[in-house]
Amino acid sequence: MSLTPTEEQVALAETIRTLLRKTEPEDAWSLLCEQVGVSGLAVPESYGGAGAGPAELAVAALETGRELTPAPLLGSTVLATQALLESADESACERLLPPMAEGRSVAALAWTGAEGRWDPRTATCTADGAVLEGTVHFVLDGDTADVLLVVARVDDELALFEVEPSGQGVSRRHTPTMDASRRLAEVTLTRAVGRRIGTGDFRPALHRVRDLACAILAAEQAGAAERALEMTVAYTKEREQFGRPIGGFQALKHRMADMYVLVETARSAALAAATFAEDRERLAAVAKVHCSRALSTVAAEMIQLHGGIGITWEHPAHRYFKRAHSSEQLLGRPHEHLARVTARP
Known part of the structure; x- marks a missing residue:
């Protein structure tokens, strides 16, 4: 398997991004379910879903993370759906998963x-x-x-x-x-x-549920970091000081280059955790640690490089900063996942 996205995954990402750009946040989830089928991505076709896999969930999370979309993707589509599938209870899956896959229930x-x-x-x-x-x-x-x-x-x-x-x-x-x-x-x-x-x-199943959720959360963090970097670079090309755009100053170029490295490695770590099932436990822990650091760092730099407007309520920088710190704590703190990685032989 490869981290290079398939044509279907590229099309999925483009469709979600286009929809989110022209949709109000409060309407986003219903449209993602109705028009894209995001709620049923990882649900088997036998239960009314698309029969896709974690890699497609990660693609969706990257895009919803970019816009900080308020949606039950992580809670319902990942955690709850995976818990039901891991239970191997066909009766419960047949009863509960079809409406969840259609977005009719959360x-x-x-x-x-x-x-x-x-x-x-x-x-x-x-x-x-x-x-x-x-x-x-x-x-x-x-x-x-x-x-x-x-x-x-x-x-x-x-x-x-x-x-x-x-x-x-x-x-x-x-x-x-x-x-x-x-x-x-x-x-x-x-x-x-x-x-x-x-x-x-249910303990063994719960391990797998958590690992998948960490991988998808990491993808969401990588998407948010990517968007925060894009907005920061765009601003430094517009904001002028001493008669030239501040993005042209060498010191700021270095800082944005470091942010770029963090974003790209975060994206790779998240996609690897979602793609390679045979080593998901280790890769998910690594992704959770690295993507938490990446988003926290990029969000903080976003505020710094935007100057005064970066701390205003009207600018979205504070929303990415808050998401960074809340996501860092969700599903276990980075140092707890790091301990899991270092404890393995």
């Missing part, structure tokens, strides 16, 4: 605690039979989702449950964040009744 995966570790070896909720207890934090689109999937401890293993979002004992609360383009929620279950999906210990 699913959320409730998993981690207040520490936000997203550790596949543990979960914050517990289950006694079909009765669930616990509070889950940082649930992507958790307060608005139509389908709620919960990871819970059952004796000495983890299991996946479906819980009715509006059912008795279920409380969902939107948690405002600095990054307004990423919707998070806190979900509290108090003797809520759930329906187990799949059998056996």
Whole structure:
């Protein structure tokens, strides 16, 4: 396999980019589902999806990341969809995946605690039979989702449950964040009744779910960094000082060259993590670490090189800076993933 995009992937990227450029943010997700089928990219054709793979998800994430599109791509299309597929529960997949693939329903995966570790070896909720207890934090689109999937401890293993979002004992609360383009929620279950999906210990599957999500999040970060660099370069060609564009000064050229290297290597790392399934655990961890650093660095430089307007509310620089720092913490902090890489023989 190669990191060179196929004709289909190039066409997918161009279609998404064109649509997002002419669409208001609040309408973007519905149009991405209706006109492009983004919500069903990784869903098998047998469940009403396009039957594509992680590489196509990464292409979509690169483009939505560029525009900081507020969409349930990571939460529903990646985390929840992959959790269902990993469960190997055909009945649950046949019932839940078709409307998700069409964009008619959004699913959320409730998993981690207040520490936000997203550790596949543990979960914050517990289950006694079909009765669930616990509070889950940082649930992507958790307060608005139509389908709620919960990871819970059952004796000495983890299991996946479906819980009715509006059912008795279920409380969902939107948690405002600095990054307004990423919707998070806190979900509290108090003797809520759930329906187990799949059998056996869900830990091995949860490892794969997290690794894929990290790869797609990394692609989103790479796309955001790419767009931030483009806007910065364009501004330095327009802004003049001492009678010449500031982009012509050698010191700024060096800084933008460094940003370019970060963006290109971030893109390669993200696409590699999404493309090469046989080594996804290591590649996803590497991508999460590097793409977090790349976006944080480029977003900070974007503000610096834009000068005074870079700190105004009207300019989008602050949105990329906020996305950089929120994404860095999501799905586990960079140093936690770095420890996974260095611990491997």
